[in-house]
Amino acid sequence: MANQNSKKQQEDFNLKQTSPNISAGRARSSDWLPTAFNLVEQMHFLYVRIVRARDLAGTNGTDSCNPFVEVNLGNFKGTTRVFQKMSHPEWNQVFAFSKERIQDSILEIVVRDKTITIDVIMGQIAFNISDIPKRVPPDSPLAPQWYRLGDQNVQNLTGELMLSVWMGTQADEAFPEAWHSDAAAVTSHGIANTRSKVYLSPRLWYLRVNVIQAQDLLPKNKNTEIFIQAVLGNLALRSSPSKNNPNPMWNEDLMFVAAEPFDESLVLSVEQGNSNKHESLGKCVVPLKKVEQRMDAAPLASKWYNLERPVIVEGEQEVKFASKLNLRISLDGGYHVLDEATQYSSDLRPAAKKLCKPSIGVLELGILNATGLLAMKKENRTDAYCVAKYGPKWVRTRTIVDSLSPKWNEQYIWEVCDPCTVITIVVFDNGHLQAGDKAEVPDRRIGKVRVQLSTLEINRIYTHSYPLIDLQSSGAKKMGEIQLAVRFSCPSLLNVLQIYALPMLPRMHYISPLSIFQLDSLRSQAAVVTTLRLSRAEPPLRREVVEYMLDVRVNVWSIRRGRANFYRIVSLLDGFVAIFKLFEEIRSWKNSIATVMSFFLFCLVILYPGLVLPFIFFSLLMNGIWRYRIRPRYPSHMDMKLSHAHTASNEELEEEFDPFPSKFTGDNLKKRYDRLRGLSGRVLAVMSDLATQGERVQSLLSWRDPRATALFVIFCLIACIVTYVTPLRITIIMLIAYLLRPPRFHLEMPGVPQNFLRRMPAKSDSLL
Known part of the structure; x- marks a missing residue:
């Protein structure tokens, strides 16, 4: 019984293939940007667009009225905003009613006058559902018409209402901005948080501030040190301290992350004192719009900047010249600003548009539905929405209110510049539908x-x-569970195959590499800048959403992740262990026939050493061909067993969810504990990189990436022929000569084998 329960639990976390009712056509080769919603199930909606009204009369016979429109369909009711004292209001609002929930045959549109006591009916219009026309893009929008208002006795009243009514699908251009019937219980301020939106990450650049030296300083205290403080936005960086003298030198780089359109200014100041207490000896302000942009590693000429210092003269503050500061300031557009974890990054292009290469294909994602969601609120309800990110483009589906099996059926598309990237989809519970504007209720995550x-x-x-x-x-x-439909399309397979021979990151990462400490700091800065920019949208992508999508805490120490990466490394050694066990079996004569055959095989290798390399490549070739029939036929997903999430103890999880810095008491214990966790995070990253490299080697013949394995199999075939024709001695001499070649013949960029291996898929994207 226990084994059956364990098997059932394992099956619950498995990937399941589905057969949704979608009309998935293929993109045309001449125009390979698809526009139809062919990866999702078609949903029908009744759309009502209320444009404007004219000649409305108040209830007391005057032109003074407070009109609004009420759209009624069965138990669902939607209302427009109210205009104060206006007889010619203009709303231009759209209402959408799901066809599945329509329980009435009559659509009523009522114009009311908002008064203190009761909302008086000024007129109404009725439509029969069966008479409403159908409209599907690419048809042009249905033209609105003027309708005369009538009362319940169908008598003509003063006033007309311009509107249009039609049956459409989720492909309609009015769908994203429409008021949906399933959000009828949402408060007025929360309606904006239910709509589907597309967001763009800011274009990020690295700002390099090379602090060289200062000149003619007038320090006040000769017993303290001098350092440079650079402030950009809410971030302040400091240089290493220099000895107290009028002309201190640093020659140190301070790195920031800056976002276009560069409307901020960099504030540089020379400070005297220590990190806790210091005094400014002068400062200068450098607008980022005036900073030079560079695309390569060519050094820039240094510039002298005047330092100014406020001085009180006769009770008034004046700014006087203090000294000069020698700097090199540049916006480096040749780097890719990393804001995601490198093992599952979705974009690898440089910051400068001039250096970006054209796209090679498109990625289409259909977010269909979710099933079996757990209740996330006290009322035993869940208001779920999805967020998907690939490259700089973020998409957010509409929020399905009060449903444990929401149906989105929304389709999105991205341009792909590199096939060795990852798209991330996360489901959240919307916590900003009923709370007040000032309430801070975080959106709770459901799964990734x-x-x-x-x-x-x-x-x-x-x-x-x-x-x-x-x-x-x-x-x-x-x-x-969430049901997705994914398709990767490209017009030219040759363009995709060429990418495998190119470096993953832009050229500047190899010509002028950044240290691992700089990359960690800059990634944190990039996440903060992206969070602040997306929080200013309407509706905003909130901090908890962006941080979870970008995996901000991925490098923090976790015993569970450490154990998972350790066993990943152990699994790589299974092949060597199997070879050692096989040799022991041969040496111990457990199978006499196998031992005799192995002896003759060793003799054959000794007598004909030239057949060793051809035999190895031939074995790899046959192994790759043999594994083709059992190649994986499904995408990767979160693996519970690989992540060791089901075996983690409460103490380990408590440590993993412990904030940084730690919440535990005791100052000394807290410092030592946080330092240990920081160092352990580095060890964890090294373990992860080691496991990733080994898994990439394993994936050469696993057909996880069918194009890469096909290229490697073809290479094995060619290598088999070449090594058979070429004598072994010549091959070894050429290999040694290549390894011992002079430095002038070394390449600045990584070689093709290294680039090819780095693009192999690993299991890192399946870790929780």
């Missing part, structure tokens, strides 16, 4: 899904139900 594009076959549609797993302090819990 990552899909690696390199594991997808071109033009194939993947329809699967992904488990939504949320790791909590009490353990991993399945929150439900």
Whole structure:
């Protein structure tokens, strides 16, 4: 019974293939940007567009009225905003009623006058549902018409209402901004938080401030040190302290993350004192719009900036010249600003548009529905919405109110510049529908899904139900399942194959590399800048959403992740262990026939050493061909067993969810504990990188990336022929000569084998 329960639990976290009712056509080669909603199930809606009214008369016979429109369909009722004392109001609002929930045959549109006591009916219009026309894009929008208002006795009254009514689908351009009937219980201020939106991350650049030296300073205290403080926005960085003298030198780089359109200013000041107490000896302000932008590693000429210092003269504050500061300031557009974890990044292009290469294809994502969601609120309800990110484009679906099985059926598209990238989809519970404007109720996460594009076959549609797993302090819990449809299309397979020979990151990362400490600091800065920018949208993508999408805490120490990466490394050694066990079996004569055959095989290798390399490549070739029939036919997903989420203890999870810095008491213990966690995070990153490299080697013949494995199999075939024709001695001499070549013949950029191996898929995107 226990084994059956364990098997049932394992099956619940597995990926399930589905067969949704979608009309998935293929993109045309001449115009490969698809526009039809062919990866989602078609949903029908009754749309009502209320444009404006004219010649409305008040209830007392005057022109003074407070009109608003009420749209009634069965038990659903939607209202427009109210205009004060206006007889010619203009609303231009759209209402959408799901056809599945229509329980009445009459659509009523009532114009009312808002008064203190009761809302008086000024007139109404009725439509029969069966007579409403149908409209599907690319048809042009239905033209609105003027309708004369009547009362319940169908008598003509003063006033007319311009509107249009039609039956459409979710592909209608009015769908994103429409008021939906399933959000009827949402307060007026929360309606904006239910709509689907597309967001764009700010274009980020690295701001390099090379502090060289200062000149003619007038320090007040000779016993203190001098340092440079640079402030950009809410972030302040400091240089290393220099000895107290009038002409101190640093020659140190301070790195910031700046976002276009560069409307901020960099404030530089020379400070005297220590980190806790210091005094400014002068400052200067440099607008980012005046900073030079560079695309390569060519050094810029240094500039002298005047330092100014406020001085009180005769009771008034004046700004006087203090000294000069020698700096090199540049906006480096040749780097890719990392805001995501490198092991599942969705964009690898440089910051400067001039250096970006054209796209090679498109990624289409259909977010169909979710099933079995757990209740996230006290009222035993869930208001779920999805957020998907790929590259700089974020998409947010509409919020399905009070449903444990929401149906979105929304489709989105992204341009793809590199197939070795990952798209992230997360489901959240909306906490900003009923609360007041000032209430801070975070959106609770339900689960995350990552899909690696390199594991997808071109033009194939993947329809699967992904488990939504949320790791909590009490353990991993399945929150439900989400059904997605994914397709990666490209017009030219050759363009995709060429990408595998190119470096993953832009050229500047190899010519002028940044240290791991700089990259960690800059990634945190980039996440903060992106969070602030997206929080200013309407509706905003809130902080908890952006941080969870970007995996801000991915480098913090976790015993569970450390154990998972350790066992990833152990699994890589299984092959060597198997070879050692096989050799022991041969040496111990457990199988006499195998031992004799192995002896003759060793003799053959010694007598004909030239057959060793051809035999190895031939074995790899046959192994790759043999594994083709058992190649994976589904995308990767969150793996509970690989993540060791089901075996983590409460103490380990408590440590993993402990904020940084720690919440534990005791100053000395807190400092030592946080320092240990920081160092352990580095060890965890190294373990993860080691495991990733080994898994990339394993994936050469695993057909996880069908294009890369096909290229490697073809290479094995060619290498088999070349090594058979070429004598072994010549091959070894050429290899040694290549390894011992002079430095002048070394390449600045990584070689093709290294680039190819780095693009192989690993299991890192399947970790929680």
